[in-house]
Amino acid sequence: MTEPTVYELSSPGRVGIEYAHLDVPPSELPDAFMREELPLPELSELDVVRHFTHLSQLNYSIDGGFYPLGSCTMKYNPRINEVTARMPGFLKVHPLQPIETVQGSLVVMYLLQETLKEITGFSAITLQPAAGAHGELVGSLIMRAYHRSRGDMKRTKVLVPDSAHGTNPATSSMAGFTPVNVPSDARGNVDIEKLRELCDDTLAGLMLTNPNTLGLFDEHVLEVIDIVHQAGGLVYGDGANLNALLGVTRPGDLGFDIMHINLHKTFSTPHGGGGPGSGPVAVAAHLADFLPDPVVGILEEATDELPPLYGFVHPPQSIGRIKSFHGHFGIIVRALTYIMMQGPEGLRAVAEHAVLNANYLMELLKQDYTLPYDRDCMHEFVLEGVWPDAEGVHALDVAKRLMDYGMHPPTNYFPLIVNEALMIEPTETESKQTLDVFVDAMKKIAKEAHEQPELLHEAPHNTPIGRLDEVKAAKDLVLCCWRPEE
Amino acid sequence: MFIPHTDVERQEMLKIIGKKDLSELFNVIPEEFRFPDLDIPHALSEMEAQQQFSNLAGANNACDEMTCFLGAGAYNHYVPAAVDFLLHRGDFFTAYTPYQPEISQGTLQAIFEFQSLIANLTGMEIANASHYDGATAAAEACISAYHHFRGKRPKLVLSPNLNPQYLETIHTYFGMLDESKLVVPEDQMAFSDPNKLADLIDSETALVLVQYPDFLGNIYDLTAITTKAHEQGALVAVSVNPIALGLLKPPADFGVDFVVGEGQPLGIPMSFGGPYLGFFATRKELVRKISGRIVGETVDGTGKRGYVLTLTAREQHIRRDKATSNICTNQGLMTLAATIYMSLLGKSGMREVAELCYHKAHYAAQQIAELKGYKLVTQQPFFNEFVIECPKNVSVINQHMLEHGLIGGFDLEKVNPKLKNQMLIAVTEMNSREEIDLLLDLLEEALHD
Known part of the structure; x- marks a missing residue:
């Protein structure tokens, strides 16, 4: 059965919610700016609850069954995460409140910064990026800012192995680099000889997913990193596959310079049907000054009587702001909850x-x-x-x-x-x-x-709907709940 | 707990793969870097974790106990109970991106409805599945316009009355495009009439970006500036507050090309700044020029209506280095929250909330204008935010109000030193008359403090 849309369910005059009456004298409305019509649906609360319940029943989910989706780390999303993230003390906080009134939230951010640094072996981190791809963009901008700060303007080439996620080349070119493909060898490693040939003084860096998208840990990872460093490039780690490395090895120790982390993969925050994610970016000490503005730090150290005062600090050579406010705080709470329930032994057991x-x-x-x-x-x-x-x-x-x-x-x-x-x-x-x-x-x-x-x-046979005509969708372009005018 | 393996099962599995123990799985990792001792706290039970986070949440002064008049990009609106109850359904929040449409129709239809609701609210023909937030949606509009002209129009004219964080974000995004040129009248908030941007628009201009209502709350007619931009062949983007559109003329009426904005006011908690969503609407003929996920309607083999991700050829996983944006996901669950919110409020509720915000804000503004020592700076029509000039430093006044349980408005001196003593106040349906009267009392007290 096809579920009607909210527009098809609408009935003129029906109301879903009522507000308290106006308790102040009304003011004159600005005639010149008033809209004439507001063509939104009209539904009762039960209409809405039933409609979205029906929609949810058309979805597959982790709660419903196994999700062996490579590169997506569809692990169980613990319910306690949903409880902590929704505590009113976190939920009802405005992002621009004075820092004295948001110390609880700032401590959460600071603790997550510190634990992620320890888990990955990096020196500094930003929690601002909204998703993995957003983190990649930040990482690429840091790479660019680093070379430019040294007056090294000719470094425009970023090497991307042929096994990489599509975001890697897309991010590199978005950040103004020229992505160049590096082939893999017969064992699924980066081809060392080809890598050597491609490393010259125009090299900005290498974007390396390790373990890679074949699920293989590069057998020459230290040599790969060394070759790139010898050529003056930086090594960017795509952290999509960090789940395999928790408590097993630290990318920072291996020599990676930058890495983004997907909280929605490795650290159990829900995928939400396609977001919100969160993509913190960790960097080695020589790149700390380039992180996006701002990061959470300690403004005043603790005294005998008082705890430390947490607040925002501004990296001196920051690439700038990359979104509003301070990152996906609700996701940050969930990830920290998960990590605190694992501890060091638990994280290693995960991997x-x-x-x-x-x-x-x-x-x-x-x-x-x-x-x-x-x-x-x-x-x-x-x-x-x-x-x-x-x-x-x-x-x-x-x-x-x-x-x-x-x-x-x-x-x-x-x-x-x-x-x-x-x-x-x-x-x-x-x-x-x-x-x-x-x-x-x-x-x-x-x-x-x-x-x-x-x-x-002919599969699937047992799903709510059969294989869909994607060509028709792209040709007709019906993108809203009414037919486009001819 | 979250790892179900028993000792017996683990042994059986190890035997099948021919390993003696788990550590043998990691022989490929350089030995000197294998199995580091992580210096992080030991594991907590669920009960302990809940207590610890409860303590941390309790260390905040949240707006359930405080009175809030702070806006400037995030707003304290009421979220109806049904919204979060529906978000709690595991079929929604534990689902992946809908790449397999046969088993993702719930997510896909919800996004399709979101696109429709946003198109209706903004008056535009189409909308996408969302961006990360208002700032990145504005930046993506700039990037779409820049690439629309293939870089041949390198200039983008940005209103000085855009949310300053949006301006900073756009500057960061355009730092990557060496040939581009961002033009912002130097003195931020120095003037607010968007028509004064007209002289900056020329044949090199790809886009003019303005905000409606602008960062200071002002509402301007955008017809003239849009006409001027179009005469020069440039596109126009507007960043809007979606709640204001329950009452105000949709930007489509001015003839603009892109409408973007922060979706947080649409049923999403403030949550210290995120996650929110950025909405993005445009004219149909530009649909292939924009980034972000788009859901389209189609049929299955039996003719049954269904929904799929469409126009994917624009996206990074297909175009790789030729893609103009690397965005993968949308804000999934947040777009669902906004879809439920707009469906529940519907035609009458969206208008009602907008009117409550409008009248309460105007009452507050009129009363403050009567207070000795205070001045209403805003002279233009406004929606629910306005600027006052205080007799003292805003931070001093806010400190006094904070001591009495009230979070004051945004200190504009923080974004422009010339706006000393100026406070941006936001009023929503959440603010009762008593709260507004408390604000008035505290402002008056602060004068004598």
Whole structure:
């Protein structure tokens, strides 16, 4: 059944909420500026509650089932995070209140800054970026500001491995750099010889995801970083895959100069159907002065009687402000709640079990699917969703068929260097039972691909709606709840 | 707790992958950097964590206990109970970005409705699925205009009466584009009539960006400046307060090309500055020039109506280095909050809230104008924010009011030293007459303090 839109449900004159009567004398309204009509829907509160409840029932979610979505770290979102973030003392605070009245919030930000620095091995951090991509932009701007501050204007080239997320080249060019592709070697590492050839005095830096999008930790990571540093470049770490490294190794210790962190992946804050995320950026000591303005610091040290006074400090060579206010505070509270409930041992256990789960799935599935890079993986791995003896079946079909088995598909067609990629990341919060059910479904699908391929082509069969006509959507461009005028 | 493995299960799994213990999974990591001792506090139980955060939240003076007259970009509005109850549904908040439309119709239809509601509110033809906040939405409008002319019109004219944080954000974003030129009349807040920007617009200009109501609360007719910009071939963007549009003429009536703004007033808590959302509306012919997610209507194989992410060829994961923005997500759950809020308030509620804000703000302004020592600076029509001149330093007055449980207005001296003693006051439906009268009493007291 199709759920009507709020416009179709609307009935003229119906009211969803009433406000208290005006308790001051009314003033004259500015005639010249009054709008003539306000064409919004008219619904009761129950209409609204029922409509959005129906919509929610059309969604798949982590609460509903397994989400083996590579590169997205779809781990369980603890409910306590939702409780702490909604405490009235946090929720009802205006961002421009005097700092004396918001010490609780500033302590939360300061603590998250300090713990993230310790977990990643960096010296300084900003919590301002609104998402991973926003963090990447900040990192690239810092890279640019660093070279320019040294009068080194010719460094315009940023190296991006061919396994990188699409945001890496997009961010580099948005930040005014020229992205240049670096190939991977046969074991999924950065090709060292090619890297050497590309490193010259125009190099601004390398954007390295490690573990990379194949789920592989680069076997020569120290050498890669050293080559870039020798050429005068900086190494940017895409922290999308940090979940594999918690308590296992610190990117700052390995020599990375900059890294963004996705709180909505690694630190359990909900994905929210596509946001809000949060993408703090951590940097090594030599880049601290370039962080976006402002960061939280201690303005007055503690005394015998008083706690320290927290406030905002302004990095001297800051790249500037990158959004309103101080970052996604509500997400910051959730991430800190999670970290405080893990402690050092808990964080290491997160990485260990995320990697255990991935290797377990990889071992069981490589019997039925081609595994192009066959070595121990970290938190995720990539299979091919195609068989030479199952003509016409593609990764997309496998993905859609998995929905019929009640599971979310893996990431498909990414990374680009794997043919018909299926990228699988189980996370540490899934039990062996869930993984076994998934393996069973994947094996059945592999069999179906050979014996009943039409089942895959026509999938999904059991979802609220079938495969949608994306070409029609882009051609008709119906983007609002009424038909565009002809 | 959040890791379900039992010892037995762990052993079975290790055996299948041929490892003796968990640490063996990490042999690829350089040994000298493997398994560092992290110096962070030991794990808390859920109960302890809740207590600790409760203490931290209690260390704030929040607006549930204080009276708030602070605005300047974030506003203390009432959030109806149904909004957050619906956001709590796990099917919404634990879902991923809707890349698989067959099992994401809830999120997709909600975004489609959001786009429709924003288009209606702003009067524009289309809207996207949102940006991070008001500042980044304004910056993305500038970037869209710059790329629309392929850099051949390098100049962007920015009103000095834009929210100063938006101006700073745009400056940061344009720091990347060496050829571009941002023109802002030097003295911030020095004048406010947008028509005075007309002389700065020429054939090199890609965009004129103004705010409505502007940062100081003033409302101006934007028809003349829009006409002037269009005569020169430039585009016009307006940053708006969405609550004001429940009452005021939508910017589309002036003929503008982009309408952006901060969505926080639409049912999103202030939460110390985020997460919020930035909305972005435009004319249909510009849809391929803008960044950000867009949802479109289509059908499945049986003809059943459904929704998908569309025009994805503009985006980073397809265009990679040719994309003009690297934005991936929208503000998901925040757009859902705004969609529920606008649906619940609807036609009458949006007008009612806007009128309450308007009348209460005007009552407060009139009363302050009567106070000895104070002057109403705002002379232009305004919505719910206005500027007063105080007999003393604003920070001194605010300190006095704070001691009596009231958070005063924004100290404009912080953004322009010439605006000494000037305070920007915001009034919303949350402020009762008693609260406004308390404000008046405290302002008067502060004079003698």
